[in-house]
Ligand SMILES: Nc1ncnc2c1ncn2[C@@H]1O[C@H](COP(=O)(O)OP(=O)(O)OP(=O)(O)O)[C@@H](O)[C@H]1O
């Protein structure tokens with residue numbers, strides 16, 4: 110078990126900078142997810158932690174010790190790769206045993222033929238065998254031990270890759286999109302299984318994904334990265350409910366948050382698309398604001414009202430439990446997505462003019478740079494709500 | 495309609511291929527046929543592929559004063575026994591095996607780490623080094639033969655096995671071929687091995703080598719065929735010692751030993767020398783083609 114700290118980590122490949130001054134404190138035993146769009150530098154960050162890539166600046170600390178100069182294998186971390194990276198010429202048993210052999214046997218004991226004659230080898234191999242069997246049992250892959258990776262399904266390979274990381278009982282697991290090669294059903298199943306594994310092992314997990322749903326469902330904390338910047342670190346619901354940046358708000362949540370242009374007056378009162386919000390800005394921020402409204406914070410209203418957006422229904426996205434209404438606002442420039450109950454949605458059809466109200470106090474307001482602006486309840490607004 | 499043109503195209507393709515095959519196979523046909531026939535049949539160009547196999551008399555045997563009945567035998571027996579009797583054919587073949595196998599093993603020991611470094615490690619000047627490798631591919635052996643010979647002579651190594659082996663131990667072709675193959679091995683696999691605690695050297699021998707077997711086999715065939723059949727270099731460095739001769743060189747000596755038109759035994763010797771290669775190729779054929787196509791991938 111270990112805590113991992115990144116201090117002012119930067120990385121450039123040639124002249125392109127891919128990580129800018131990233132700081133994270135990964136607490137012992139937590140499941141930290143690095144999430145962000147493709148190409149934002151997640152894998153690079155993970156590889157820097159692993160020691161497979163050298164940072165251009167900054168320090169990596171494991172349990173308070175700077176490990177910049179320490180080789181990957183000496184950092185006591187295990188990594189699961191997206192492509193699984195199993196040794197294709199070795200069978201599952203050998204794949205699982207290799208990390209242990211490399212750690213526990215010395216050079217001559219690993220040497221073909223000569224090694225078998227050395228007296229110290231046998232007990233070590235027996236111990237190693239026991240560990241491999243135990244891990245195989247945990248992951249339910251005992252029946253596959255004789256097979257080569259080429260003869261396994263994607264899900265089975267994934268388990269073997271996980272097993273290869275587990276045998277060494279490392280201080281922390283690093284995983285780079287381990288589920289992205291699986292089909293949708295298995296991916297959801299494996300999410301639960303990985304979360305369970307994390308609970309039972311109690312080891313630190315650092316998990317990289319571009320899938321915000323994985324980040325939300327599995328992690329203790331998630332770190333949102335974009336273009337090499339660490340934008341926000343926090344518990345999944347914190348990041349979802351309280352994004353500090355417009356890009357974070359847009360990235361986390363599916364369907365995406367609705368973003369409408371807004372403006373504020375001298376009192377800090379925010380209006381967007383003709384609708385005033387119930388809370389005021391703490392400080393006035395002028396024009397060019399962005400107002401974010403999540404689909405579940407909007408609701409279909411039968412009658413138009415002053416605090417309602419109005420528009421035309423263009424599409425009904427039926428997910429069974431919920432229906433998402435796609436509405437083209439009457440200003441002609443913006444579309445919003447509204448969550449509705451199936452029975453409500455039944456009454457409206459495409460082309461209808463609809464009114465959309467919003468749940469008061471849920472709107473997120475961002476300034477022209479995308480930074481979140483704090484809001485306070487105004488006395489007047491409270492009466493309206 | 496398309497089926498028709500297709501089958502015509504196929505037909506044309508096969509005619510061309512067949513024609514090519516005939517041109518390639520004809521010398522072999524002649525070689526095998528001559529190795530089976532009696533001198534008279536060879537001279538008069540009769541007897542088809544295997545000749546009539548009529549009992550013939552060995553003129554040389556009679557010349558040596560043996561009773562005629564001991565000198566009577568079938569042409570096939572005569573040709574092949576003569577081949578082994580007239581020259582130390584087995585010795586030549588042993589030399590050939592020793593030299594080609596040593597060359598190949600050392601080439602692998604050198605080429606694999608080089609190829610790995612060129613394909614997978616990032617270091618300053620890598621592209622220049624790889625450029626040099628490509629450049630070396632363009633240098634014909636004959637161009638550097640003389641300086642090589644002089645160096646070996648100065649080191650007192652002519653007429654040794656070392657002279658036959660040392661100049662070929664660094665194969666730029668091998669480095670190039672293996673580097674191209676290693677490029678297709680996913681980086682993750684190497685990173686996984688590093689995480690598992692393998693040193694770079696272990697990665698070469700325990701991860702890269704096993705995954706590169708098809709490519710290695712292809713290279714092995716190129717290397718072994720080239721050096722088994724090489725006449726030029728052994729001719730340069732083996733000047734006196736017949737015990738060190740490789741098969742092609744031995745064949746030449748053999749030819750000069752025999753009088754004039756003793757084609758039968760000579761062709762028998764040639765057949766014996768070529769056979770191991772043909773057999774090896776047939777055995778490795780599938781892997782060989784796999785290797786070639788694999789290296790062309792990506
Ligand atoms: N070896 C390299 N040389 C040059 N640029 C690189 C190298 N490795 C990564 N990059 C660049 O660094 C950036 C970040 O790459 P990284 O692999 O960390 O992205 P990622 O967040 O993992 O994306 P994905 O979700 O697609 O895996 C990308 O723009 C990529 O092109």
Ligand SMILES: [Mg+2]
Nearest residue numbers: 151152153285
């Ligand atoms: Mg990645």
